[in-house]
Amino acid sequence: MSLKHKNDIFQNSSKAINGSFVMFLDMNSYFASCEQQRHPELRGKPLGVLTYDSPNAAVIAASKEAKIFGIKSGMRLGDCRALCPQLITTTTHPAWYRQIHVDVMAILRSYCDDVIPKSIDEAVANFNSYRLVYDDLTEVASQIKADITAKYDYLTCSIGIAPNSFLAKLGTGLQKIDGLIVITPENIDGYLATLKLTDLPGIATNNERRLKMIGINNPLQMRHSSPALLRKAFGGVVGDYWHRRLNFAEVDMYSRAENRTMSATRTLSRQQSQNRQVLESMLISLCTRLEQRMVKSEMFCREVSFSIRYKDGTSWDTTVKLAEPVQDAMELISYIKERIADYERSHHLQALFNERVTNLTVAIASFMNGRVMQYSLFDNRMKKDTVRKVMYDIKEVYEQNNIVRKGCELIIPNVMKDAVGFGSVKDMIVKKNGEVKNRHLLEEDKPGQRRMAALKKKPVVEQKEPDYNDILPNDEWEGVSLLQGLQQQKSKAALVAKDEYYSQSTPL
Ligand SMILES: [Mg+2]
Numbered sequence: 001m002s003l004k005h006k007n008d009i010f011q012n013s014s015k016a017i018n019g020s021f022v023m024f025l026d027m028n029s030y031f032a033s034c035e036q037q038r039h040p041e042l043r044g045k046p047l048g049v050l051t052y053d054s055p056n057a058a059v060i061a062a063s064k065e066a067k068i069f070g071i072k073s074g075m076r077l078g079d080c081r082a083l084c085p086q087l088i089t090t091t092t093h094p095a096w097y098r099q100i101h102v103d104v105m106a107i108l109r110s111y112c113d114d115v116i117p118k119s120i121d122e123a124v125a126n127f128n129s130y131r132l133v134y135d136d137l138t139e140v141a142s143q144i145k146a147d148i149t150a151k152y153d154y155l156t157c158s159i160g161i162a163p164n165s166f167l168a169k170l171g172t173g174l175q176k177i178d179g180l181i182v183i184t185p186e187n188i189d190g191y192l193a194t195l196k197l198t199d200l201p202g203i204a205t206n207n208e209r210r211l212k213m214i215g216i217n218n219p220l221q222m223r224h225s226s227p228a229l230l231r232k233a234f235g236g237v238v239g240d241y242w243h244r245r246l247n248f249a250e251v252d253m254y255s256r257a258e259n260r261t262m263s264a265t266r267t268l269s270r271q272q273s274q275n276r277q278v279l280e281s282m283l284i285s286l287c288t289r290l291e292q293r294m295v296k297s298e299m300f301c302r303e304v305s306f307s308i309r310y311k312d313g314t315s316w317d318t319t320v321k322l323a324e325p326v327q328d329a330m331e332l333i334s335y336i337k338e339r340i341a342d343y344e345r346s347h348h349l350q351a352l353f354n355e356r357v358t359n360l361t362v363a364i365a366s367f368m369n370g371r372v373m374q375y376s377l378f379d380n381r382m383k384k385d386t387v388r389k390v391m392y393d394i395k396e397v398y399e400q401n402n403i404v405r406k407g408c409e410l411i412i413p414n415v416m417k418d419a420v421g422f423g424s425v426k427d428m429i430v431k432k433n434g435e436v437k438n439r440h441l442l443e444e445d446k447p448g449q450r451r452m453a454a455l456k457k458k459p460v461v462e463q464k465e466p467d468y469n470d471i472l473p474n475d476e477w478e479g480v481s482l483l484q485g486l487q488q489q490k491s492k493a494a495l496v497a498k499d500e501y502y503s504q505s506t507p508l
Contacts, residue, residue, distance in 0.1 A: 016248040017163040020182055021127040023137060024160045024168035025108065025144070028177045030121035032063035034097050035090050037154040046071070048080055048089045056269040060092070064177055100152060107147045111140055116253070122172075124165045126253060137161045141180050163248040169201055185248065192219040192246075207234070222246060262301075263363035264289045273357040280353070283333060286362040291329035294364070295392045300325030301364035306336045308352055309359035316352055318343070325368050327385060332362070 027033065031049045036042045046066035048059035059080050062071040069084035080087050101120050108115045114126040127137060134140050141159045148155055160171020162183035171181040174191060183191060197208045200219055211233050216222050222230070223246035230239035241251045264286040272278045283306075294300060302325050307317035318339040326332060340352050370385070 017128070017250060019131065020161045020163050020168075020184055021131060021137065022162055022165050022168045022250075022253070023112075023125040023127060023141060024162075024165060024172050025104075025123050025125070026158045026160075026169075026172040027104065027121035028156045028158060029061060029064050029067065031061035031092060031097055032066070033155050034100055035093070036063060037100070037152050038096065039090075040154075042088060042090070043154060046084050046087050048077065048087050050077065050089050050091050053089070053091055054269050056271075058267055059089075100155070103151060104148060104155075104157075107144060107151070110147075111144060118169075122169075124168065124253065126165075138180060138182060145178070145180075164245065164250040165253045166201070166245040166251070167248070173199070173201070188246075189220055189223070192223055195219045197222065210234070219246070260367075261363055261365045262290055262293055263361055265359065265361040267359050268357055270355075274355050276351070276353050279357060279360070282360055283336065283362070284329065286360060287329035287332045287336075290332070290362060290364050291327060291388075292392065294327045294367075295388060298370040299367045300327045300370055302326070302366040302368065303364065304332050304335060305361075305363045305365070306339070307361045307363075308357055309361075310356045311358050312356065316343070321366075327370070328388065332364070336362070 032047050035047060035049060042063075044065060045063070046069055047063035048066055048071060049061040050057040051060055055077060057077050059066075059071060059073060059075050059077060061073050062075075062080075066080075066084060066087060069087075071080045071083055071087070077089070097120055101117070105115060105117055105123060108123055108125050112125045112127050112130060114129070115123055116126075117123045127134065127140075138161065141161060145157060145159070148157060156178040158172040158175050158177070158179045158181075160168040160174070160181050160183065162168040162171055163185075167183045167188070170191075171183050172179075174194075175181050181191075195218070197203050197211055197217070197219060198205065200222075203211075211217075211222065214229060214233050216225055216229070216233060222242065225243070227240050227243040230243050231237070233239055234242060244251050266282050266286060268279070268282065272282075290301075302322045303319060304322065304326070305317060305319040307315055309315045318336070320335045320339060322335065326335075343349075344352060
């Protein structure tokens, strides 16, 4: 058997590692700094990056200057304005962020050949096989920072160095902008003593509650607890992992857990949630996005979950275990809609898709590889799977990804705007001409001169969203004319707020 990828090798270890030879790099205020990098007039100013221009939009990234006002990513624009009336906004330019990501990774790889990007602005570098090459990683880290600044003078990063990747990542969170921290067996307790349980990446309120229930109240106590006690808190082997993480063993570096779940999420404006058809088309685009990923990775899922979040903080969710592995977006939708209909019928409620919806998420799990799939003898599934594959192959060959679309993708023009992968960068490809593209998305980010020009004229972007009733399909919109219509209508309807893979067991 040949090893195709580093991930195929299991290099995590249960033993404590001597010396601090793992480096974690986290770019500071990444999207905002990228914008300030190419638009010097935005430097030194509070800047919020939005996925789409709307008073209801959420800021997905805040500049260093905006953070001083208390602005955090995920905040609604209105709340940000209340904290900082002079906040400037711009929309995202994913192609630019990906380009810088590739350049930063190249800098890291010029020092170490074992670099694993963890997200668009984070990477871990394993220097364990360079123990004879570098005796002091802090010098290497300073050099890496200098190399990044030489190429992009406004970008800074935080670097953590530790015996394992978890502690190295923890190190990046312990410091200010442009920092560098080395965690060692000698100083770790000092750092942990300053932290709360939820400061540990991967510990959320649920885990915090379980830990406190058995008497573990802070990270320091957690590190000095026995594996048995931690197993009790986490309900199994995950407890062992936590013991090892905090005691210098490596359990996260080559984890393949990121494929255990794939999810796609959209946040909706008030106006969008008014229109049931818009909500349904969002569901289609979320499922289509997951379908694209599954086709590309030759995977099928056997479980789909769907959740709706409402304005008042309540939510509705459902999980469907699938009898047969599924890849097709429309099939996923039919299962979800069936559940919605069942629920609405049995509870005599108003529609689950209503004007109070703020967020839709579809997640798929329990994957199996398409190459080892057994097809039932008498259905046309195999044919459909082949057609789907051919469609995506055509999209790839013609690069212009909009050239072929399924009928179901055509409900709202350009609803599938390019998105920045927050969680994973696995979808990224570098084309022959050096351009960096997101492999699975239908539409590429266009150079944003127009938007930036508008920004310069009026720093506060207060644009109205398009009226969806104007762009919903009607009888004239069929076949080719519809496709042309799509290309002409570059509406700002798209609002991919967040789209990510996330892993359940690894905190990295
Ligand atoms: Mg960052």
